[in-house]
Amino acid sequence: xxxxxxxxQILKAAEALFSEQGFPETTMRxxxxxxxxxxxxxNYHFGSKQGLIEAVSEKYxxxxxxxxxxxxxxxxxxxxxxxxxxxELMEMVMRALLEVRQGNAHALSMFMRLLDxxxxxxxxxxxxxxxxxxxxxxxxxxxxxxxxxxxxxxxxFFWRLHFLMGSMVFTxxxxxxxxxxxxxxxxxxxxxxxxxxxxxxxxxAGLQARSDKTYFCRL
Amino acid sequence: xxxxxxxxQILKAAEALFSEQGFPETTMRxxxxxxxxxxxxxNYHFGSKQGLIEAVSEKYxxxxxxxxxxxxxxxxxxxxxxxxxxxELMEMVMRALLEVRQGNAHALSMFMRLLDxxxxxxxxxxxxxxxxxxxxxxxxxxxxxxxxxxxxxxxxFFWRLHFLMGSMVFTxxxxxxxxxxxxxxxxxxxxxxxxxxxxxxxxxAGLQARSDKTYFCRL
Amino acid sequence: xxxxxxxxQILKAAEALFSEQGFPETTMRxxxxxxxxxxxxxNYHFGSKQGLIEAVSEKYxxxxxxxxxxxxxxxxxxxxxxxxxxxELMEMVMRALLEVRQGNAHALSMFMRLLDxxxxxxxxxxxxxxxxxxxxxxxxxxxxxxxxxxxxxxxxFFWRLHFLMGSMVFTxxxxxxxxxxxxxxxxxxxxxxxxxxxxxxxxxAGLQARSDKTYFCRL
Amino acid sequence: xxxxxxxxQILKAAEALFSEQGFPETTMRxxxxxxxxxxxxxNYHFGSKQGLIEAVSEKYxxxxxxxxxxxxxxxxxxxxxxxxxxxELMEMVMRALLEVRQGNAHALSMFMRLLDxxxxxxxxxxxxxxxxxxxxxxxxxxxxxxxxxxxxxxxxFFWRLHFLMGSMVFTxxxxxxxxxxxxxxxxxxxxxxxxxxxxxxxxxAGLQARSDKTYFCRL
DNA sequence: AATGAATGAGGGTTCATTCAT
DNA sequence: AATGAATGAACCCTCATTCAT
Numbered sequence: 056x057x058x059x060x061x062x063x064q065i066l067k068a069a070e071a072l073f074s075e076q077g078f079p080e081t082t083m084r085x086x087x088x089x090x091x092x093x094x095x096x097x098n099y100h101f102g103s104k105q106g107l108i109e110a111v112s113e114k115y116x117x118x119x120x121x122x123x124x125x126x127x128x129x130x131x132x133x134x135x136x137x138x139x140x141x142x143e144l145m146e147m148v149m150r151a152l153l154e155v156r157q158g159n160a161h162a163l164s165m166f167m168r169l170l171d172x173x174x175x176x177x178x179x180x181x182x183x184x185x186x187x188x189x190x191x192x193x194x195x196x197x198x199x200x201x202x203x204x205x206x207x208x209x210x211x212f213f214w215r216l217h218f219l220m221g222s223m224v225f226t227x228x229x230x231x232x233x234x235x236x237x238x239x240x241x242x243x244x245x246x247x248x249x250x251x252x253x254x255x256x257x258x259x260a261g262l263q264a265r266s267d268k269t270y271f272c273r274l
Numbered sequence: 275x276x277x278x279x280x281x282x283q284i285l286k287a288a289e290a291l292f293s294e295q296g297f298p299e300t301t302m303r304x305x306x307x308x309x310x311x312x313x314x315x316x317n318y319h320f321g322s323k324q325g326l327i328e329a330v331s332e333k334y335x336x337x338x339x340x341x342x343x344x345x346x347x348x349x350x351x352x353x354x355x356x357x358x359x360x361x362e363l364m365e366m367v368m369r370a371l372l373e374v375r376q377g378n379a380h381a382l383s384m385f386m387r388l389l390d391x392x393x394x395x396x397x398x399x400x401x402x403x404x405x406x407x408x409x410x411x412x413x414x415x416x417x418x419x420x421x422x423x424x425x426x427x428x429x430x431f432f433w434r435l436h437f438l439m440g441s442m443v444f445t446x447x448x449x450x451x452x453x454x455x456x457x458x459x460x461x462x463x464x465x466x467x468x469x470x471x472x473x474x475x476x477x478x479a480g481l482q483a484r485s486d487k488t489y490f491c492r493l
Numbered sequence: 494x495x496x497x498x499x500x501x502q503i504l505k506a507a508e509a510l511f512s513e514q515g516f517p518e519t520t521m522r523x524x525x526x527x528x529x530x531x532x533x534x535x536n537y538h539f540g541s542k543q544g545l546i547e548a549v550s551e552k553y554x555x556x557x558x559x560x561x562x563x564x565x566x567x568x569x570x571x572x573x574x575x576x577x578x579x580x581e582l583m584e585m586v587m588r589a590l591l592e593v594r595q596g597n598a599h600a601l602s603m604f605m606r607l608l609d610x611x612x613x614x615x616x617x618x619x620x621x622x623x624x625x626x627x628x629x630x631x632x633x634x635x636x637x638x639x640x641x642x643x644x645x646x647x648x649x650f651f652w653r654l655h656f657l658m659g660s661m662v663f664t665x666x667x668x669x670x671x672x673x674x675x676x677x678x679x680x681x682x683x684x685x686x687x688x689x690x691x692x693x694x695x696x697x698a699g700l701q702a703r704s705d706k707t708y709f710c711r712l
Numbered sequence: 713x714x715x716x717x718x719x720x721q722i723l724k725a726a727e728a729l730f731s732e733q734g735f736p737e738t739t740m741r742x743x744x745x746x747x748x749x750x751x752x753x754x755n756y757h758f759g760s761k762q763g764l765i766e767a768v769s770e771k772y773x774x775x776x777x778x779x780x781x782x783x784x785x786x787x788x789x790x791x792x793x794x795x796x797x798x799x800e801l802m803e804m805v806m807r808a809l810l811e812v813r814q815g816n817a818h819a820l821s822m823f824m825r826l827l828d829x830x831x832x833x834x835x836x837x838x839x840x841x842x843x844x845x846x847x848x849x850x851x852x853x854x855x856x857x858x859x860x861x862x863x864x865x866x867x868x869f870f871w872r873l874h875f876l877m878g879s880m881v882f883t884x885x886x887x888x889x890x891x892x893x894x895x896x897x898x899x900x901x902x903x904x905x906x907x908x909x910x911x912x913x914x915x916x917a918g919l920q921a922r923s924d925k926t927y928f929c930r931l
Numbered sequence: 932a933a934t935g936a937a938t939g940a941g942g943g944t945t946c947a948t949t950c951a952t
Numbered sequence: 953a954a955t956g957a958a959t960g961a962a963c964c965c966t967c968a969t970t971c972a973t
Contacts, residue, residue, distance in 0.1 A: 059936070075395055079298045083964060093938045098965060100936090174448040176294055182451075210460045214445070214469060217452060218476050221444025222437040229393040232401075233436060241429045250433060257437050257480040264479030266472075278953075302947060312955045317948060319953095497957070513833055517736045521943060531959045536944060538957090612886040614732055620889075648898045652883070652907060655890060656914050659882025660875040667831040670839075671874060679867045688871060694921040695875050702917030704910075716932075740968060750934045755969060757932095 062100040064090040066114065067159065069107055074161035075231065078108060078172055108169070109184060115155050115166045116185060120192035122151040127195050141203040142259045144196065149251040152227070156247065163247060167228035170220065204262050211266065219258045226250060281319040283309040285333065286378065288316075288326055293380035294450065297327060297391055327388070328403060334374050334385045335404055339411035341370040346414050360422040361478045363415065368470040371446070375466065382466060386447035389439065423481050430485065438477045445469060500538040502528040504552065505597065507545055512599035513669065516546060516610055546607070547622060553593050553604045554623055558630035560589040565633050579641040580697045582634065587689040590665070594685065601685060605666035608658065642700050649704065657696045664688060719757040721747040723771065724816065726754075726764055731818035732888065735765060735829055765826070766841060772812050772823045773842055777849035779808040784852050798860040799916045801853065806908040809884070813904065820904060824885035827877065861919050868923065876915045883907060 058066070068090035072081040083104060087094045101107040126147045131137050156163040173182040201212060226233060230247055237245050277285075287309035291300040302323060306313045320326040345366045350356050375382040392401040420431060445452060449466055456464050496504070506528035510519040521542060525532045539545040564585045569575050594601040611620040639650060664671060668685055675683050715723075725747035729738040740761060744751045758764040783804045788794050813820040830839040858869060883890060887904055894902050 061937070077298070077394065079296070080396075082962080084962080094964095095938060095940095095966080096936090099938090104964065171444070171448075174444075174451045175296065176451055177299070210456060210462055210464070211472065213456065213459070214452075214472050215476060217445050218441040218473060221442070222440040222480075225390070225393075225440025225443050226433070226436050229390075232393045232395055233433075237429060237432065240432065243429055245429070253430065253433050253485075254437060256483040256485055257434055260483030261441075261476040261480040264475040266475055280954080301945080303945085313947095314949080314955060314957095318955085323947065499958070515736070515832065517734070518834075520941080522941080532943095533945080533959065533961095534957090537959090542943065609882070609886075612882075612889045613734065614889055615737070648894060648900055648902070649910065651894065651897070652890075652910050653914055655883050656879040656911060659880070660878040660918075663828070663831075663878025663881050664871070664874050667828075669833055670831045671871075675867060675870065678870065681867055683867070691868065691871050691923075692875060694923055695872055695918040698921030699879075699914040699918040702913040704913055718933080739966080741966080751968095752934060752936095752970080756934085761968065 059100070061090075061092050061096050064092055065097055065100060065107070066111060070111060070159055070165045071161045073108075073111065073168060074164035074228075077168060105181075108172075109181065111165065112169050112181070112185060113188065115162060115169070116188050119151050119155050119166070120189045122154045123147055123196050124192045126150070127199065131195075138202055139199050141200055141262050142255065144200050144203070145255045145259050145262075147196070148223075149255060152223075152251055153248065164228050164230050167224045171224050171228060200262070205265060207266065215262055218261060222254060222258060222261075226254070278319070280309075280311050280315055283311055284316055284319060284326070285330060289330060289378055289384045290380045292327075292330065292387060293383040293447075296387060324400075327391075328400065330384065331388050331392075331400065331404060332407065334377075334381060334388070335407050338370050338374050338385070339408045341373045342366055342415050343411040345369070346418065350414075357421055358418045360419055360481050361474065363419050363422070364474045364478050364481075366415070367442075368474060371442075371470055372467065383447050383449055386443045390443050390447060419481070424484060426485065434481055437480060441473060441477060441480075445473075497538070499528075499530050499534055502530055503535055503538060503545070504549060508549060508597055508603045509599045511546075511549070511606060512602040512666075515606060543619075546610075547619065549603065550607050550611075550619065550623060551626065553600060553607070554626050557589050557593050557604070558627045560592045561585055561634050562630045564588070565637065569633075576640055577637050579638055579700050580693065582638050582641070583693045583697050583700075585634070586661075587693060590661075590689055591686065602666050602668055605662045609662050609666060638700070643703060645704065653700055656699060660692060660696060660699075664692075716757070718747075718749050718753055721749055722754055722757060722764070723768060727768060727816055727822045728818045730765075730768065730825060731822040731885075734825060762838075765829075766838065768822065769826050769830075769838065769842060770845065772815075772819060772826070773845050776808050776812050776823070777846045779811045780804055780853050781849045783807070784856065788852075795859055796856045798857055798919050799912065801857050801860070802912045802916050802919075804853070805880075806912060809880075809908055810905065821885050821887050824881045828881050828885060857919070862922060864923065872919055875918060879911060879915060879918075883911070 065086060069081070069086045072085055072089060083094060083097055086107075087096060090096075097104065097107055101110050127139075130139055130143075130147075152163060152166075155166050169185075172178055173185050204212070204215075207215075227247070227250070230250065233250075234245050237243055284305060288300070288305045291304055291308060295304075302316055303313060305326075306315055309315075316323065316326055320329050346358075349358055349362075349366075371382060371385075374385050388404075391397055392404050416435075423431070423434075426434075446466070446469070449469065452469075453464050456462055503524060507519070507524045510523055510527060521535055522532060524545075525534060528534075535542065535545055539548050565577075568577055568581075568585075590601060590604075593604050607623075610616055611623050635654075642650070642653075645653075665685070665688070668688065671688075672683050675681055722743060726738070726743045729742055729746060740754055741751060743764075744753055747753075754761065754764055758767050784796075787796055787800075787804075809820060809823075812823050827842075829835055830842050854873075861869070861872075864872075884904070884907070887907065890907075891902050894900055
């Protein structure tokens, strides 16, 4: 056990609250009350609220990236000129997300909220911190993806990646709400795995879509 | 002019701040200072911060839905058995979003943030308020869309719609950040119209994607 | 009444507490409790604790300097080549201090503590703020003083002024303690006027003292 | 080495910080961080923050008083009816202060701040602790001083001593600030010995000043 | 002899809101 | 219609201290 018991209680409580309410709406008092520890404990163990956010960031971003990195290595074996379909690569992402989820029921929502947060204008520090963490580990994955999709310019690829991210971030960070709507509307209890599964063909198709510029530009 | 001058100043200032910082991070003091009005003015004119949020919600959701409703009517003429391609329907959405943008540079980001907010667990009231506003007006549009996409179950369609929403919400509400990354990375100044344009084929393809259940379920 | 009732209550309470306990030891909660106002009132009226300190600074420094400025003008009449004895100038200072005291029993101690505070390394802002306030108003006074004392270099004069200041600051800011020692030791109830009075010949003599460099430098 | 290495590191660090920032503004965390020891070490070695203050108090007050006591003995030889000029006695004080300074660059400022602190209303314990330490050792010194100055009542002498103390306490505890003003204003790098030297004639003259009651009482 | 972990109390500040005018 | 003043509640954080090891 690397972290103290108290620090782990804090992390666990914080993840649940962050996942449900978002980061700014979650207060230190809520966290420490839920973790049944002293209010000062967060600052003792993590320095500040922002420090706690960075700690959960590292806790989940690291394994996520590692999983993908390893999956790529395993898939390629030794050869460096293989290609992998984007469909398969999307599956890897989903499996990596499931890995993240292992530890904790709320982990996945929180992880997605974290990605969302990192794109806020004011969160340049967090954004660069996270980017620094993953950009090397995901390099080969991104190269493989780029190689498989239909030819497009770099910035087109950039935006498409963020369209994908948006789908994931929005539906997974709001999973609780969406699941309850699904329950009311269709009387079905959806599992998060199910949503990950559903995302694969949609994201793949989106990535592969042929750019058609004829219509809209007439606007 | 239905609203008083003060109320309009408040709305304008609030939109810009909501767009940049998000709703919970934006304070009444920031809003009233930017609008150059008294601190109490928001409560006076809109009852509460939540009231102000609902006001901007109505201000932008209404024209958005109206635009789509009208576009559908125009497209269909009188006949009720026509079909419209999903691609064309996506274009309608993008044009509707551009309509929203007319009024104000920040409006689109804010509108997207509003949608995001409405899916928070704690925002049931806002969510139902918004749902109440749009569900009738968008009914025909959704039916047309449903008719054009490959056959799928209702809940599959429900999730796909939210994947689409996610792409829009994430990239447009964080447009400022993404644009500045694009600037740094590719040295291109991207316009929001450009992003809307790029989204059309991706979202259409995502919607149309064939569900392929063979791989992942073995997980 | 320029300031609101609440702001004045705060000032009054703050002066008493600052005078007794010093600035860093005095808390906002103590102040607002003593003033019987809401905790947030200090920040509302003065922006911050530092703002409150600057407000009391201005409140007392201004009349003090004005008194001296006016006293000098009156004494000189129209003529600009008169000389005034340093003894008389010291009396002016003491009378100016009594003026400060008028408003409030604790004002003088607090005013002296304020001077003390302003010489702390960390209080550059306050120091410059205060210096900015008084340096013009006291210019003629200081020139007169300089003219009357035995010839010495500028920096010698600088240090002597601060020796004088030290006598005033130390004994007046700690007047309460010193008075109670006097009570125990000599069974006398000393008034602050009495101390001011006693200071005059001592400070004058100190200022006028002939520099004698023979002894100590052999050290 | 009487004290443990850790305790000495703490003392050294604390002196520097106390000297620069004053006692209440200096935190245990700052001290232990600067001393590179555990946060709990201060309480372990000195019982409390107040205990640490008392420790530095003893560390410097003791040698200071001893120096003066010995200097008086040496000066008097065996005879008990000699007189010593107040000028010479002031020199002794300055030499004693230089002794204090030997150990540590910040010691003198801190020692003066300590005297200042001891006159705070709330520091009765510290004040009596210090008084208890020095009053016997300084008895003969004070008698000699009393004998040399012009005749005055006991309480007049009491106040004059505190005027002197004020000059020393104020200028030496704020030496860093004053030195930097001197640098800016007169472009001179002043040494603390220089200030001590300058104080001698001023303090002596102040002590010796004839009380002149004619003017001010008319106020 | 020494320390990492933890804590209760309290620090200054800011929040959205309300009230009297 | 509008606002300056004021407020209760809550914010994050830091304090000196203690405890188990």
